[in-house]
Structures are given as C-alpha cells and as structure tokens.
Amino acid sequence: MPPEFKREKNWKLLYLRSEKLARAKQLGIEYPRVPEAQLVQEVKSLRSPNQINVLFVCSRNQWRSLTAEQVWRRHPAIAVRSGGTSPNAKHPVSAADIEWAQVIFVMEEKHKSRLLAAYRRMLENKVIHVLDIPDEYKFMDAELVEILRQSVGEALGIQ
Template sequence: MPTEPKREKNWKHLYTRSVKLARARQLGVEYPRVTEAQLTQEPEDLPKPSQTNVLFVCSRNQWRSPTAEQVWRKHPALSVRSEGTSPNARHRVSVNDLHWAQVIFVMEEKHKSRLLAEYRRVIENKTIHVLDIPDDYKYMAPELVDLLRDSVGAILRLE
C-alpha cells in the first residue's frame, strides 16, 4: 500500500507540470526559463589568463550597455560583452554569458534584481556592480561615455 500514495503524488506533479508547460506555450514564454542542464553546464569560452571577462547589462541592450561595451572593447586587460534583461532586448542575457563573465556591471538596481530572480544559482558567486546610470542617454552620448569610463575604471582600477 505505501507505493499507491507515491504514484498518486507523482501523477499530480506531472499533471501540474504539463499544465504549466501548456500555459507557458500559450503565452509564448519559455518554461522553465533556465533548465537544470543549463545551470550545470560548463562555460563555452574560457577566459584568457591576462584578461577579465566583463558583462554589461541594461534593459534592452540598446544604448547604455552597448556604449559600455564599445568604450571598453579595446582595453587590453578586458574582454567585454553587453546584454539586456528584457525579452525584447537586442541581445538577451543567457546562461552562457553569465558563466563567461567574471564581473557583471548593471546599469540600475532593477537589472540586478532581474538577474537574481532568473539566474540566482548561476550568478551566486559573481561580482555584480550597480552603476546607477539612468536610461537618459543615447548610444555613445559624451556624458554617458564619461560616466562609464570613470565608474568602471575606478571599480576595476583601470586607466
């Protein structure tokens, strides 16, 4: 008799999961967002010994993070990428990007919260810096470039 309740419990679990999957498909959402396999896989790109992998994150990967990537792209001590947290971002943050990054810079506190909500286990040992740069700048705006040079340079102790 002890096996019967366990079978029933498994059946309920499978049914609930299938309902969630069906609802996610109906809404056009990935479910689960991050699979167990993605969480445990090794990063694709191993860092070069002399470079630090830096990921810049904003909402739509349209102005702030691409500007940061452009500003720091040619620095010899850094390897940089930019991503967005929004589903309609030009380049959306992925598990591979988070595995790759050694340091993560987010433009606002909400970006850090979104990363923690979706990828907590992936980024639990990563350094995340909030730059507090509002979405008030266009791509490569001189004020934005100066802010990024000063703040990122100070945090990473770069020229």
C-alpha cells in the same frame, strides 16, 4: 532569384557536406582537417590569461550597455560583452553570458534584481556592480561615455 532556387542550392551544399563527412569516415580521416576542439583552443590561446570577462547589462541592450561595450572593447585587460534583461533586447542576457562573466555591471538596481530572479544560483560567486546610470542617454552620448570610463575603470582598478 526566387527563394525556391536558393533553398535548393542550400540542400545541395548540405548533401555534398554529408557525402564528404561519410567518405572521410570511411577512409578513417578527420574532416574537416582541423578538429573543432583545436580551433576552440586556438581562439582561447589568443586571449590573454589575465583578462577579466566583463558583462554590461541594461534593459534593452540598446544604449547604455552597448555603449559600455564599445567604450571598453579595445582595452587589453578586459574582454567585454553586453546584454539586456528584456526579452525584446538586441541581445538578451543568457546563461552562457552569466557563466562567461567574472564581473557584471548593471545600469540600475532593477537589472540586478532581474538577473538574480532568473540566474540566482549562477550568480552566487559573481561580482555585480550597480552603476546607477538612468535611462536618459543615447548610444555613445559623450556624458555617458565619461561616466562609464570613470566608474568602470574605478571599480576594476584600470584606466
């Protein structure tokens, strides 16, 4: 399908949505029926209040931090994210990530320095652990997985 038809279809959908919003406003009803604030609250309630928000950081968010996220993502005691300090990272660390995190694990001292350079004020009350894991492992390398399980588990007091 040519791209101009696809764009036309998107404009059509946007127009229909704006019509629905205008009509709902005119009738004094809320559209969509479930308010966004309620949806956000429901998502927050699904997460255990005792979970710790953990952010894993390396340079490009390609091997080490992404592996750490995969290793710990299903653990019930923590919620995890990962990011990179490089602008070319798969997911560059953002202010929202820093704000969300309660504990931050960086792979090397240089990652901590880069975070402090970019987000010093936001990091004042955050716990940052340097894992000292060199950039010599591939994604889900068995040795890397074992190091992450042991060091992160020890630091957080979980297994």
